[in-house]
Ligand code: OXD
């Protein structure tokens with residue numbers, strides 16, 4: 001590992017003095033370094049080697065049982081000005097929080113090795129990529145970062161002597177939930193994360209850098225950093241159209257990103273460019289181009305199977321790390337939904353487990369970390385420096401009623417409003433209370449590093465900058481019928497909705513206006529072979545006045561939280577929607 005970057009060396013020296021590690025290791029990102037770290041973790045019990053004949057290059061890790069997910073209540077945006085963080089974030093004064101965090105970090109790496117992890121978010125050759133440095137005392141984090149980012153010497157080479165890098169300091173500390181904080185300092189582009197080893201809290205390139213800090217950089221520099229998958233759909237004629245889609249966590253983003261078109265779609269191919277994050281900029285041609293800043297998938301294991309997502313399953317078969325799944329007696333990972341349960345296993349907490357055990361074998365948020373290149377439908381454009389041109393944005397959530405299967409926004413500003421009002425209903429499993437609407441604007445509620453009112457303003461402004469802005473759509477795969485059953489088959493069948501989206505982008509198919517947006521005209525959505533008939537589709541596309549009056553109330557409450565800072569145009573959109581709804585109500 002070599003660098004002449006004086007600012008970087010000085011910062012690493014200061015962090016070394018603060019945390020006092022026994023050793024400092026600068027990561028070069030090589031396979032040899034990765035193998036050495038894995039070997040070391042197998043030796044000390046941090047990792048278990050899986051059956052290498054069936055799971056080549058795969059390892060298993062069990063985290064502390066109190067450290068299995070992102071901790072939104074312990075995540076802070078420490079901007080100089082509280083209003084800049086907005087009601088959508090926890091805020092603390094940066095000087096106060098820095099002092100508190102420095103206290104936690106003081107001497108915390110004693111007896112440990114400090115790993116200096118240079119990483120590049122985005123293809124190394126892309127002018128749109130950004131370099132960050134994560135300092136961590138976790139070898140588990142280090143090997144995960146090598147899968148999730150372009151890591152090591154290549155990132156240092158890209159950085160050169162520039163001082164423009166995100167500074168991330170991470171320690172697992174004592175994994176004490178009372179001494180766990182994930183803090184962002186937007187003005188100085190710094191991240192300090194203490195007390196957790198979980199991906200979303202500890203792999204600082206992902207949510208902390210590529211979304212929270214990058215969303216702020218994007219606002220300042222005129223681009224977008226979004227919680228979106230990027231999917232290419234290639235027609236039988238060989239033309240590929242790209243879409244970006246934003247859904248709240250655990251609403252099937254990875255599944256849609258790796259969709260397999262149904263049998264009726266002969267000759268169609270779907271290509272995965274990314275499953276979680278998109279960075280978008282206007283290209284010289286006036287279109288919006290997207291890169292995936294990541295190099296791997298950090299996917300939820302439970303529910304992933306040959307049936308639901310064969311492409312994810314193929315991706316995780318080699319060179320992957322499994323965290324908090326179950327482990328079978330013959331050293332294979334297992335999770336609920338994968339297939340028949342093993343007769344005996346060890347559960348995610350390390351306890352003996354059999355199918356008769358009442359608790360789940362895998363934690364519901366157990367994960368696989370896999371190289372994106374493993375995916376059989378990884379887009380050939382995944383490394384393209386300029387990214388891919390986006391024709392449509394698709395927003396969605398999990399709604400039992402209210403939101404129809406699909407609708408198109410009337411124009412960009414209406415589309416921004418639709419994205420801002422994206423919401424999901426909680427499921428019984430999550431809260432014990434079904435049907436509570438949780439607003440998750442642009443699926444960015446946990447990830448927008450600044451005031452949502454300003455974020456919506458930024459999106460509105462972006463739309464004024466080109467005539468070729470993508471069209472905006474909203475989908476809902478989770479609508480239920482009168483019996484409470486899912487009315488739409490989902491998964492690969494979602495291709496039918498995507499085809500309609502593509503046809504709308506190409507101006508090839510009609511739509512019917514409703515008060516909330518335009519839905520497919522009769523016969524416009526291909527149902528052949530779907531198992532859904534025309535009457536069922538009518539129900540799936542129905543816009544119910546009473547449900548929307550209720551929805552309007554929730555939208556108003558949400559907008560009001562942001563006071564004067566909410567752009568007037570968002571209120572204009574609200575009033576226009578209310579008027580359109582009352583016009584049909586009065587009919
Ligand atoms: C994720 C998330 O892990 O959104 O991608 O929580």
Ligand code: MN
Pocket residue numbers: 227249276
């Ligand atoms: Mn995500």
